[in-house]
Amino acid sequence: MNIPITPLDAWIARRLEDETPGGGYSAETLRPVDRNNLETAQERALRILVRHAAANAPFYRKCLRGLEDAPLRELPFTFPSDLAGAESRFLTVSQSAIRRVITLTTSGTTSPAKRLHFTAEDLNATEEFFFRGMTTFTPPGSTVGVLMGGTGPDGIGGLLERALRRMNCSVHVFPLRESPVETAARMDEVRPLVMVGLPARTVAITTLSRHAPAIVLLSGDMAPPSLRRRIEERWGCRVFVHYGLTESGWGCAVECAAREGCHVRELDLLSEIVDENGNTLPPGEWGEVTLTTLTRLSMPLIRYRTGDEGRILPGRCSCGSVLRRLEVRGRLPRRRSGGEPLRLYDVEEVLWRFPQVQDFSLFLSEGDHDRASDALFLELVISEKGEGIADDVVRSLQPLPGMPRHIVVTQKRCSVPEHREAKRNWKTRSSFSGVGESGKS
Known part of the structure; x- marks a missing residue:
């Protein structure tokens, strides 16, 4: 079986060649990414990011002093607790340049909320990733249902809608405030070929809708194999997975047709897996997903410890791409004193x-x-x-x-x-x- 290469590959290859991506859907000549060129570009972007953060972000001004040319592994980590209630220490632009602010609270705690800031440029970069990623399994002109939060113009649903309309798709965003019964009824009306949704919410819809989409993309929460199988068995569809979090600008990594892990948008994000002591782990070993936002200069995050458990898969994907692939389980195991961790x-x-x-x-x-x-x-x-x-x-x-x-x-x-x-x-x-x-x- 000939598996098509992830469309992220051609997109990143074009960017490496300093070409401007097209403004709408078009068939592109596939240019495989050269791994050496990619890593050179990542290193160049990292140096720009570190110098920019050290000069302009109060949080990094002190901790990055003297490390402007240090390798990634020698740079300090950034933790969620560093962000809580202290977003102004990470900003490198004025408030007037901010277009979207997201507040994240930790359930069951009284800790200060994390507030993430995004400029129009940041949001456009996420839209571009969504556009490229969705072409993996979305034919132009398809009807697509979106069952995600952020239905406003700059939320997840809104950005997905903008990206899909560039492919001449008919997009229907189903607000999460709707009951599953209401969403299922609307699904039966619009009959989407492709459905993008939160895992557990999508499972709930499978028991209620008469219409079955051919493709489902799960994002926003854990999607263990048994959940994926349940959706595939009930709808007779193919299920793909996307991994992202607000701190990464939502978009991070998405599966290709091979479904052998999620390909990372590597010109925008550097991914590492580290153990509990902060040591970088080799491909194949499970640890904490750690991300550096290479191109988001407005609110840079350097070696950000996500709290998610994952691994970088070894070797090359069956699709032929050399882009890194993440496999993510979800939140790190709950460690109890004197016992094994519980996942x-x-x-x-x-x-x-x-x-x-x-x-x-x-x-x-x-x-x-x-x-x-x-x-x-x-x-x-x-x-x-x-x-x-x-x-x-x-x-x-x-x-x-x-x-x-x-x-x-x-x-x-x-x-x-x-x-x-x-x-x-x-x-x-x-x-x-x-x-x-x-x-x-």
Whole structure:
């Protein structure tokens, strides 16, 4: 089978040749990226970024002093806590140049919010990446449904809409405030060939819509294999994955037709994988995804620790591209004192294998004195045929590394999936005691 090379390859090759990308959709002669030229360009961009940040961003002025020519591995890390409540220390432009501000709060904490600032140039760069990435699986003139947040002109949905209209696509953005029933009904009306959506929300729509798109792109949250399979089996479609976060300007990396990891937009972002001590890991090893925003000079982030667990895949993709490929599981494992780390990704992978499970919430409780009183509280939303699966769920979860001794399952029957928060994360409860090896209620 001849797998087409990722369209990001031709785009980056053109930029390496200092050519101006076209303003609309056109068939391009594929020019494979020369890895040596790419790395030379990355190094040049890194030097410009570091000098610019050291001269203009108060946060970096001190910590980068004397490191303007240092290799990447010798530069200091930037942490989410550095950003919290201190965005002005990262800005290198005046507030009048800012077009979009995004506020990110951490669920369940009183920490100051992170505020990310974007200029029109930053947003246009994201739109360009969305345009190039979407050509991977979107024929010109297609009908596309977008089930993402940010439906305003400069939000994720709005930028996707602008990018897709350059391909003469008919774009329908479904607001997340709609109920899944309303979204499914509108889907049946517009009948999109391609659907872009949040993973769990897209799963909910598969149970309600009569129309099935041929292609689905998942973004914005974890998409374990069992979730992807469920969507493919219910809709008979092909599922692709995009990885990005607000700090990266939303767009970061997207799968090609080979679906062997997400190709990184390497002229805009430098990606590393580091261990908990900050040591850079070789391709194939799992660690924390760390990003440097090479071309976003308005609010540079250098060696930003994302809190996501991933790895750079070794070797070349089957499509033939030499661009780096990221595989991301989701948030870093939850480390409990004296025990193995527990991955939310692993728990999701198990739960989506149960066809009766429509959604769920997870709560962790850590004992005050010892790990024997740790517990996982699991609230399942199940279909009409989901009664009696609690014991099976507990048995499937127990072997996972880092799983607490106690697993407490509650079930709620719901014929229609409910609206919920866009991105799943651990929630916490107070200490737990009083059940046996595993429990359900």
